[in-house]
Amino acid sequence: MNRDELAEFLRARRARVTPAEVGLPGGGRRRTPGLRRQEVAQLAGMSIDYYIRLEQGRGPHPSRQVLGALARALLLTQDERTHLFHLAGQPLDPPRIREDVPxxxxxxxxxxxxxxxxxxxxxxxxxxxxxxxxxxxxxxxxxxxxxxxxxxxxxxxxxxxxxxxxxxxxxxxxxxxxxxxxxxxxxxxxxxxxxxxxxxxxxxxxxxxxxxxxxxxxxxxxxxxxxxxxxxxxxxxxxxxxxxxxxxxxxxxxxxxxxxxxxxxxxxxxxxxxxx
CATH class of the missing domain: 3.30.450.180 (Beta-Lactamase)
Structure with a gap:
């Protein structure tokens, strides 16, 4: 699991989602673009503390269910969803790049x-x-x-x-x-x-x-x-x-x-x- 890359990816994707895109009210001043951390946690059905730890690179190894919930909350594309799972170390047997061509x-x-x-x-x-x-x-x-x-x-x-x-x-x-x-x-x-x-x-x-x-x-x-x-x-x-x-x-x-x-x-x- 690459905690630092996972944390950066979550922060980058959160900044790109607007409240309106996920059905949340957009009122109030926001210091940064995109969703607030508590909004992502709410949408993904997890505690705000758990999500904060993920974004800070010190969270536990997230389950597939947690990753799926985050992918839905952040409106990830299929490619982005796959990338999220890879960063979290979910593939049990990571593939390798070979040098031969059939x-x-x-x-x-x-x-x-x-x-x-x-x-x-x-x-x-x-x-x-x-x-x-x-x-x-x-x-x-x-x-x-x-x-x-x-x-x-x-x-x-x-x-x-x-x-x-x-x-x-x-x-x-x-x-x-x-x-x-x-x-x-x-x-x-x-x-x-x-x-x-x-x-x-x-x-x-x-x-x-x-x-x-x-x-x-x-x-x-x-x-x-x-x-x-x-x-x-x-x-x-x-x-x-x-x-x-x-x-x-x-x-x-x-x-x-x-x-x-x-x-x-x-x-x-x-x-x-x-x-x-």
């Missing part, structure tokens, strides 16, 4: 000849990719191993401005940090993940600011505009798909609307990869 998955991305595809683990490490992903993302095969990480690329790579606008980078950065928060709760004993977070907190104020917000959301489908130096702007649908029986891996596919200018640009990029 051969069947490697074969799949190889056969996707017209679709940029790569495999990413729960830390954001790129474990495998096909030639189209290499071309779209600016030469993954030329990067040193430590740079083959989504988080480092978003916050530390000077080349990101060549591929994403400021607005796109901001959305992608926020989504990536929220996703990494999920992993940090799910894999509390992964030293490489802990080291990545510590590194980014030390090197990137932008990462530190987003990390402090405790946003939690698994990356799924999102639209992303990529600017490629050879074929121009490509409006893509970035699909993030879980790998069956491997919760630590996801398959990422970049597709476009059929027949669109972006589709034609992607096909042009395909021709360039064949001729190079």
């Amino acid at each position: 051969a069947s998955l490697l074969h799949l991305i190889t056969f996707l000849e017209e679709v940029p595809a790569y495999v990413v683990n729960a830390r954001g490490d790129l474990r495998a990719w096909n030639p189209m992903a290499d071309a779209l993302m600016g030469g993954l095969s030329t990067l040193p191993p430590e740079r083959l990480n989504v988080i480092r690329w978003v916050f530390l790579s000077p080349q990101i401005a060549e591929h994403l606008s400021d607005e796109e980078k901001g959305r992608f950065a926020r989504a990536s940090v929220a996703d990494l928060r999920v992993s940090a709760g799910r894999y509390p004993d992964d030293r490489a993940l802990q080291a990545l977070v510590a590194e980014m907190l030390a090197l990137s104020p932008a990462f530190a600011e987003l990390w402090a917000q405790h946003d939690v959301e698994i990356r799924r489908e999102q639209r992303k505009q990529v600017v490629h130096p050879a074929v121009g702007v490509i409006d893509t649908i970035c699909q993030v798909m879980p790998v069956p029986d491997r919760d630590d891996l996801r398959l990422v596919l970049y597709t476009t609307e059929p027949g669109s200018p972006s589709h034609r640009a992607l096909r042009e990029l395909r021709q360039l990869t064949l001729s190079s």
Whole structure:
């Protein structure tokens, strides 16, 4: 159980819920935004002293019933609820991040000849990719191993401005940090993940600011505009798909609307990869 992270998460989520959202009167002056501690305790059906101790990082190990009540009181999303349970140490057998990629998955991305595809683990490490992903993302095969990480690329790579606008980078950065928060709760004993977070907190104020917000959301489908130096702007649908029986891996596919200018640009990029 990570008491400090649990306490920070509870405080952050409490500050985001208004009395009106949970059917409470909103009158009176409030020193801080969101619900009061006694209101959360009331909604969750627990004593105010018990809840205060949880927020101060000195509470007992909460039961699943207590965590479920808190999730309902704080209006947590499914991703946030899962994160809460992980922080409280409820999974009896914490999953681990492995380094291998199943051969069947490697074969799949190889056969996707017209679709940029790569495999990413729960830390954001790129474990495998096909030639189209290499071309779209600016030469993954030329990067040193430590740079083959989504988080480092978003916050530390000077080349990101060549591929994403400021607005796109901001959305992608926020989504990536929220996703990494999920992993940090799910894999509390992964030293490489802990080291990545510590590194980014030390090197990137932008990462530190987003990390402090405790946003939690698994990356799924999102639209992303990529600017490629050879074929121009490509409006893509970035699909993030879980790998069956491997919760630590996801398959990422970049597709476009059929027949669109972006589709034609992607096909042009395909021709360039064949001729190079």
